[in-house]
Amino acid sequence: MSSPTISYKNHRFPPQIIAHTVWLYFRFPLSLRLVEEMLLERGIVVSYETIRRWGCEFGAAYAKQLRRKKPSRKDIWHLDEVVISIGGRKHWLWRAVDQDGYVIDEIVQARRDTKAAKRLLVELLKKQGMTPKRIVTDKLRSYGAARRDVMPAVEHRSHKGLNNRAENSHLPLRKRERVMQGFRSVGSLQRFISVFSAVRNLFVSSHHKRSALATHIHRIRALAQWKAVTVTAA
Structure with missing residues (x-):
């Protein structure tokens, strides 16, 4: 720190x-x-x-x-995306958590495709400085395509039942979204989650x-x- x-x-x-x-x-x-x-x-x-x-x-x-968790090559990244409505338009919050539920990164994007999934993986590699042991996702094919392009040597398991850590990580933000009656802009959401997740990771x-x-x-x-x-x- x-x-x-x-x-x-x-x-x-x-x-x-x-x-x-x-x-x-x-x-x-x-x-x-x-x-x-x-x-x-x-x-x-x-x-x-x-x-x-x-x-x-x-x-x-x-x-x-705040002190960040030290990355390890034994880490398992659980990736997931959730839709969030901002100003009547759909946006997607892409999130990555590790095997302990620690939020590694999250990005708000307007698309739910391979390009968006690739951006998440590139940002993760940049911040973590190393590839994980494995990534776990749901059945969205964009993850597989992005993984083959960005980290082809990393094992990929695609199964909805295996990805509960990432899916459950959305729940605290959903509660805040209801309390705050939504977010006004993409920027305000991105700024909020960067602090919200850092504080949650700590406590x-x-x-x-x-x-x-x-x-x-x-x-x-x-x-x-x-x-x-x-x-x-x-």
Whole structure:
């Protein structure tokens, strides 16, 4: 993780309040107005528009500072795409998660074809710096064509029943989509998911059968890292 470079200059609210507000908004399925109400209950008067600006200004900065999972050649990439309506038009959110459900990358595209699948694979190779052990997808033929072009030596398993990790990874965003009553533009969706997934990767345990104590410790460590990244550690 790189050294924190977050600046709160010219903001009248303390960094702790700004960071806590951004955490509430991206960590939980809350609308801007619900976050505004929760802060008011604690005597903090902040408009929902201010919360929106904090999310845009600081959310991306926080996400860039969060520690990313180290890639491995033993990783298995689960790829999937889900339709999202923006301004009455269909767009596709292409997502890749690893064997632990960790979101590796996601791209909003207007098409659901080989070109779009190829773009996802190219971006994944660029960010991960290595190919995976295997990729798992549903029956969409575009994945096979893109894989043969971009990473022909990588094993590809195409079966809907094997791809539950990628399909399940869409559920948290679907909940947020309903709370937010949709997204206004492709850009706003892409910006939101980059922060949303980074925060979720940090706080959500990748091991579903952890004990209650292990889960508790994981959350404590995640909060400690969050405070270090947001420069709000005591």
